[in-house]
Amino acid sequence: MQGPTDDVVAAWVRLVRAQRAVMGAVEADLKRAGEPPLSWYDVLWSLVQAPDGRLAPRDLEGALLLEQYNLSRLLDRLEADGLVARVPHPGDRRRQFVEITERGRALRERMWPVYAEAVQRHVGARLGDGEARCLAAILGGLLGGRF
Amino acid sequence: MQGPTDDVVAAWVRLVRAQRAVMGAVEADLKRAGEPPLSWYDVLWSLVQAPDGRLAPRDLEGALLLEQYNLSRLLDRLEADGLVARVPHPGDRRRQFVEITERGRALRERMWPVYAEAVQRHVGARLGDGEARCLAAILGGLLGGRF
DNA sequence: GCAGGGTTCATGCAACTGCATCCATATCGA
């Protein structure tokens, strides 16, 4: 196979570094505001968007690109805080649904302004007109099927 | 402060997801080939590029966007494998240099082909002409001062 | 109906990370 061009390597390096820097900054803003980590928001948001506020763990896994065991434990923590509930799947006792609770919805709504402001500060404010759209398009291609 | 536009949010979401997907895939390729994780490569490569193959931990920290304590322990592991050596700083006994060893250089050279192929497969092959350059440019702006 | 195999989710254990703090050393100011 042909090796990557210099441009590709540069893009890769900056992708890793930009994500680390920006995500770290957003995560830090959330923490400073006394809110839970981003991964909690991601789960809650996925559930809010889903019909009936519930999803199969497997779907969450795919949506959030989490490993099965990581999701399992993340859900443990969310459940312990009363933000989601695991409800049995009628007809298949292996499976289950994860359902957001009222408390979970409330937390997500409380987190959103903090999150949005952090994203604006660390991403929005640094991108010119059209750059955001262009970035999203290219990254979408990079993601290929996975989205 | 004005909230982020939809385009900014989309860019943010894809940035996180793309980095997770691509980085996970590259990391997995390295592991499959029996090589150490990417963080090891990053340190070794930073040292190779530095004059005399040595850097102050603080500089590595900035270059790799690692926390001080994480770098300290990463260096523990690299040192335990004989890939780097901590050498005292003449004139300030608090400080030190991290110096790559021959063994470290050899490992980096062995890792590179595997790494390069993974980057090509998961990044290069998915970007059209000019997209890599465009992506690198936008992400560079996103990084702002930090690089 | 039941043995074998696949699917879904959980968990024991080891490695890694985050956080607070500590230790040793250097620097600054009176």
Add this chain to the structure above:
DNA sequence: TCGATATGGATGCAGTTGCATGAACCCTGC
């Protein structure tokens, strides 16, 4: 010079992740 403060790096502990495996359940073919 000496005490207060700052800096560079390490470390104890708790929380999280990765990996391998396990437990419960479903399904298929015989």
